[in-house]
Amino acid sequence: MPELPEVEVARRKLAHWTAGRLIVRARTGKSRLLGPQSPQKVTRALRGQRVEGVERRGKHLLARLASGGALYLHLGMTGRLLLEDGAKHVRLALELDDGRRVLFDDPRMFGRIRVGSYPDLVERYFEPLGLDPLRDHFTPGTLQSILGRSGRPIKVALMEQHLIAGIGNIQAAEALWLAKIDPEVPARSLDPGAVRRLQRALVETVRRTIADLESGAKYLSEGGENTFFVYGRAGEKCPRCEDAHVLRTVQGGRATFYCPRCQG
């Protein structure tokens, strides 16, 4: 499920829960989330460690440990972080010195858990990523130069993590609707005006989704109300022009929602 907004909210929560805390013990079991690492390697690297801070780039999280090591997490499609119980598929549990437990729940196991040295994990998982829409480097100029390198449909290009980090299927659709850009046009064909609108739209949709989540909004999959403009709204009237209906197509194997009138 998680795109940048959910991951950023997860980062804030994890930072809040673990601030100044010691991991008394970690529990995990053998699962594909661990990759080649043994459960023992993971639990040994975490036990007794103090969490010094939690960083995010795109959809990737890194918790710095006092040892100079770090815990890397990717929430995949269905991963989430929560306190205490209420989770059926806990893949990692961190028991803190205040008696609380942080749980990484992930039914589909598309997420990823790694331990290692902080520099190694940064190099492996952060450095290959492109522009992060919440950082200062995300400007119309940098976006223009990045998009100029791709001839793929703009919707597909927006989701390529080595170009722009953190945008997924929902945020891509929402940003293109806000910017009134046809999802099918080649990325490099956007003129400076369109790139400027897109840059603003990406920041806007990401910030708005974060604000919604912070105010308690639930994921669609957890029964939450659909707060998006076009995502998941095939057949409904476009909320802007109120004339055309939202269409659903498929690009790169993923559903794309857009207004053929506003974004034609």
Next chain:
DNA sequence: AACGGAACCTGAAAGC
């Protein structure tokens, strides 16, 4: 290199 499609998984929702 670039692209489409399948694969990896489980569970909820829709279809019959």
Next chain:
DNA sequence: TGCTTTCAGGTTCCGT
């Protein structure tokens, strides 16, 4: 009601 199919907000691998 219950069985079957489809779909899901991510990433990676494989063949063309």
